[in-house]
Amino acid sequence: MKFTDGYWLMRPGCTARYAAEVADVRADDHRLTLYAPVKHVSRRGQTLNSPLLTVECWSPAEGIIGVRTTHHAGSVRRGPEFALSGADAEAGKVHQDGAVLELTSGELTLRVDTEQPWRLEFTAGGRVLTSAGERGTGFVTDAEGRHHMVGQLALDVGELVYGLGERFTPFVKNGQTVDIWQADGGTSSEQAYKNIPFHLTNRGYGVFVNHPGKVSYEVGSESVGQVQFSVEDQSLEYFIVYGPTPKQVLERYTTLTGRPALPPAWALGLWLTTSFTTDYDEATVGRFIDGMAERGIPLSVFHFDCFWMRGYQWCDFAWDSDTFPDPAGMLSRLRQQGLRVSVWINPYIAQKSALFEEGMREGYLVRRPDGSVWQWDLWQPGMALVDFTNPAARDWYTGKLKTLLDQGVDCFKTDFGERIPTDVVWHDGSDPERMHNYYTHLFNEAVFELLRAERGEGEALLFARSATAGGQQYPVHWGGDCESHFRAMAESLRGGLSLGLSGFGFWSHDIGGFEGTPTPAVFKRWVQFGLLSSHSRLHGSKSYRVPWDYGEEAVDVTREFTLLKHRLAPYLQRAAQQAHTTGVPVMRAMVLEFPDDPAAASVDRQYMLGDDLLVAPVFTDDGTVEYYVPEGTWTNVLTGTQVTGPRWAREQHDFHTLPLLARPDSVIALGADDQHPVSAWADGVELRVHAFADGAEQTVVIPSTDGPGETARFHLRRRGDRLHVSTDSPHAWQLRIGGPSATAHSWPAGTREAELPYPA
Incomplete structure (x- = not known):
C-alpha cells in the first residue's frame, strides 16, 4: 500500500x-x-x-x-499464527x-x-x-x-x-x-x-x-x-x-516454516484427467485409458474432476450413480490396470446436498456474526464453507474422505480455498482477516494428514491449488487456471519459478492449458514442458486432453516424453529427496543455481530440473527458442549436440526435441525401465557422463523408491584419458560418455570397480 x-x-x-x-x-x-x-x-x-x-x-x-x-x-491477537x-x-x-x-x-x-x-x-x-x-x-x-x-x-x-x-x-x-x-x-x-x-x-x-x-x-x-x-x-x-547463497536462504527459511513432504514416487508418472466440465462416465474413462495403452503411452494416475459427483451437490463426496453405478468396482478395475486414482474436492458444501443440512445442524459450517450460515451462489448455489477451525468439523469432513479411500481412491485434488469471506465468525474465534489467507492451510493440512494416517508416511499426496507460508509441507501444488496458448505457458512457468523461490519444492501445471482448446503445436510443446516438470498432468476445462485429439504426432510426442520421464525417474526422485531435506525445489530458477552469473538473474523462460539438467521450453509455432547457456560445455541429452557458454543460444527444434542440456561434469542416472515411474532403478541403471573435465569427480546416488534413502551410489573420477568408476551396487549397470548415440559400456552384477578410456 x-x-x-x-x-x-x-x-x-x-x-x-x-x-x-x-x-x-x-x-x-x-x-x-x-x-x-x-x-x-x-x-x-x-x-x-x-x-x-x-x-x-x-x-x-x-x-x-x-x-x-x-x-x-x-x-x-486472535490468530491464526504461522507455526x-x-x-x-x-x-x-x-x-x-x-x-x-x-x-x-x-x-x-x-x-x-x-x-x-x-x-x-x-x-x-x-x-x-x-x-x-x-x-x-x-x-x-x-x-x-x-x-x-x-x-x-x-x-x-x-x-x-x-x-x-x-x-x-x-x-x-x-x-x-x-x-x-x-x-x-x-x-x-x-x-x-x-x-x-x-x-x-x-x-x-x-x-x-x-x-x-x-x-x-x-x-x-x-x-x-x-x-x-x-x-x-x-x-x-x-x-x-x-544465505549467503539463495539455496541456503531457502534451506534456512524452510527450517523455520517447514520442509516439503516427500511425495510417493509413483506420482512422477503421467496423470490424465476427465477434464473439468466435459461429459464423461465409466465408458469414457475406459476409452481414455485403453486409448493410452493402445498407443503405447504409459499412464500412472487417473483423475476424476468435478462431475464424478452429482451436479448442484458439490461437495457431498457421493459418486453420481447415473454415470458411475459401481464406483468401488470401477476403482478396483483401475487398480488392476496398475493405475492410481485421484478425485477432485473442495471445501464448499452446496445447499442441495444433504451434507449442508447436517453441517448446519452440527455447527460445522462458517457462520455470520448473527449466527446464520454464511452462503452465496458463486460456484455452487447456496454454498457454505466448512469451518476447519472446529475439530469436530474437520473430523466430519475427513471422515467423508476416508470413505472414498476405503473405496480405492489414492489421493485428492484440493481445489479452491481462496474466496474466503471476512464478514464471518470462526469457531475458534480467529480473526477473519487473518483467516482469509490461512484457511487454505487448514484445508490442505486436514486432507494431507488424513492421507498420511490412512496410507502411511511417504504415500500422502495432494494436487493443491492454493497455499500460504508453510503450505509447502503438503505437496504437490499446481498452477491453476491458465489459457491454452504459448503466452499462458510462459506465464505459468514464471509463476512456478516464483513459487520455487518461495520455499515450495514441487509444482505442476495443466498440460495443454485449462481454458480453451490448444492448437496441436501448443499441445505438443506443453507436453514437452509438462513431462519435464516435477509432476505431469494432462488437464483441460471444456475439452479433453487425450493426445490423439491433437494429431498422431501429438501421440508420438506424448509417448516419447513419458518414456523419457520414466527413465529420468531415479534422477528426479533424487531431486525430490533434496527438496524434502533442504527445501531446494525440483524446478529451479536459473538464479538459484547460478547466483554469481549476472546474466542468469532475470531469466524466466527456462529452468534447471534438479542439479544438472537445463530445460528451455519452446514457446513458438515455428520451434524457435532463445535460451541462456551458463559457462562451460553443455550437452543436449536428446541429440548429443554440445553448446558452450556463457552465451545466448538461438535454435530451432522440431516437436521431438528441445533444449534439454546436461551440465558440464555431470552424470545423469537413467533407469532401465521406461514403462513405469517406479522400478528397481539401480538394476541396469545407465550413467550418462557429460563433458567430464580432467580432474572432475562426481558421486551419483540411486535413490530409494519408497522414502528418503538410497539403494546404490557410484563414484566417478577422471584422470587424464582414463575414467574410473567405483560402486557399492550389487546390480548390473551401464555407462555412456556423451549423448544418446555414444557407445554404451556394460558391466555385470557384482562389478564394483571399472576403468575405461575417456575419449579426447
Whole structure:
C-alpha cells in the first residue's frame, strides 16, 4: 500500500510516525528490546504526548534474526499464527561495545548504534546486506482511521527481488505492488492463488513477514530504493534469513516454516484427467485409458474432476450413480490396470446436498456474526464453507474422505480455498482477516494428514491449488487456471519459478492449458514442458486432453516424453529427496543455481530440473527458442549436440526435441525401465557422463523408491584419458560418455570397480 505522494508529501489523510532514535535498551544474552520514540527527544517534556515503539530483536535459529515492532501492545491477537519451528529458541548472542549493540546469529549480525539516528543494520561476511533506516520502522494511520505497521528495508544498487509466492507478473519483482491476499484470479493477472510473504534477493538474504493476513508490498515502487511491507495491525514481525547463497536462504527459511513432504514416487508418472466440465462416465474413462495403452503411452494416475459427483451437490463426496453405478468396482478395475486414482474436492458444501443440512445442524459450517450460515451462489448455489477451525468439523469432513479411500481412491485434488469471506465468525474465534489467507492451510493440512494416517508416511499426496507460508509441507501444488496458448505457458512457468523461490519444492501445471482448446503445436510443446516438470498432468476445462485429439504426432510426442520421464525417474526422485531435506525445489530458477552469473538473474523462460539438467521450453509455432547457456560445455541429452557458454543460444527444434542440456561434469542416472515411474532403478541403471573435465569427480546416488534413502551410489573420477568408476551396487549397470548415440559400456552384477578410456 502506498502512503506517500512522491518523496516529500503524504497522501491525503495519511499520517506517518517512524522510529527516530533509541531512547532505551533492555538486553540479555540472547535478546534485544529497543524503545524508539518517533521524534528526537532532547528534554523530558518531549517524552509526553507522543508514541514510543517497542522493537524486539532475537534469533530463532542460526542465520536468522527476527524483528518485531509494536505500537500498542494491548490489542487482542486472535490468530491464526504461522507455526514456526524454533521460534522461541535463543540462537543469537548479544554483544555491547559502548553505544553499539550487536545481535549475532551465525554469520548474520544486527547492529544498532544508540547514539545515532535510528538504523537497524544487517551485516554478514563483512558487508551490509540491508538496513531499516529513516523510514524503516513505524506506523501510518490513513484517511479511514486504519492503523498500518510499516517496515522498509533498503535495496542496494543492482539488487533484485524474487518470490512472494506463485506470481505470474514479471519474475523480478522490483517496481511492483504486491498484495499477499488469496484470490481466484487465473494466471494472467496480478492476483495469485499462492501468496507467500517471503522474498529473497540476489544479495544473499531473504525476508519473511510473519503475518498470515494481508501484507502489502511496495517493491521499489513507492520508494525505489526500498522494499516496503505493511500490515493493518498494531505489530509487525519479520525475519532476515541469511544465505549467503539463495539455496541456503531457502534451506534456512524452510527450517523455520517447514520442509516439503516427500511425495510417493509413483506420482512422477503421467496423470490424465476427465477434464473439468466435459461429459464423461465409466465408458469414457475406459476409452481414455485403453486409448493410452493402445498407443503405447504409459499412464500412472487417473483423475476424476468435478462431475464424478452429482451436479448442484458439490461437495457431498457421493459418486453420481447415473454415470458411475459401481464406483468401488470401477476403482478396483483401475487398480488392476496398475493405475492410481485421484478425485477432485473442495471445501464448499452446496445447499442441495444433504451434507449442508447436517453441517448446519452440527455447527460445522462458517457462520455470520448473527449466527446464520454464511452462503452465496458463486460456484455452487447456496454454498457454505466448512469451518476447519472446529475439530469436530474437520473430523466430519475427513471422515467423508476416508470413505472414498476405503473405496480405492489414492489421493485428492484440493481445489479452491481462496474466496474466503471476512464478514464471518470462526469457531475458534480467529480473526477473519487473518483467516482469509490461512484457511487454505487448514484445508490442505486436514486432507494431507488424513492421507498420511490412512496410507502411511511417504504415500500422502495432494494436487493443491492454493497455499500460504508453510503450505509447502503438503505437496504437490499446481498452477491453476491458465489459457491454452504459448503466452499462458510462459506465464505459468514464471509463476512456478516464483513459487520455487518461495520455499515450495514441487509444482505442476495443466498440460495443454485449462481454458480453451490448444492448437496441436501448443499441445505438443506443453507436453514437452509438462513431462519435464516435477509432476505431469494432462488437464483441460471444456475439452479433453487425450493426445490423439491433437494429431498422431501429438501421440508420438506424448509417448516419447513419458518414456523419457520414466527413465529420468531415479534422477528426479533424487531431486525430490533434496527438496524434502533442504527445501531446494525440483524446478529451479536459473538464479538459484547460478547466483554469481549476472546474466542468469532475470531469466524466466527456462529452468534447471534438479542439479544438472537445463530445460528451455519452446514457446513458438515455428520451434524457435532463445535460451541462456551458463559457462562451460553443455550437452543436449536428446541429440548429443554440445553448446558452450556463457552465451545466448538461438535454435530451432522440431516437436521431438528441445533444449534439454546436461551440465558440464555431470552424470545423469537413467533407469532401465521406461514403462513405469517406479522400478528397481539401480538394476541396469545407465550413467550418462557429460563433458567430464580432467580432474572432475562426481558421486551419483540411486535413490530409494519408497522414502528418503538410497539403494546404490557410484563414484566417478577422471584422470587424464582414463575414467574410473567405483560402486557399492550389487546390480548390473551401464555407462555412456556423451549423448544418446555414444557407445554404451556394460558391466555385470557384482562389478564394483571399472576403468575405461575417456575419449579426447
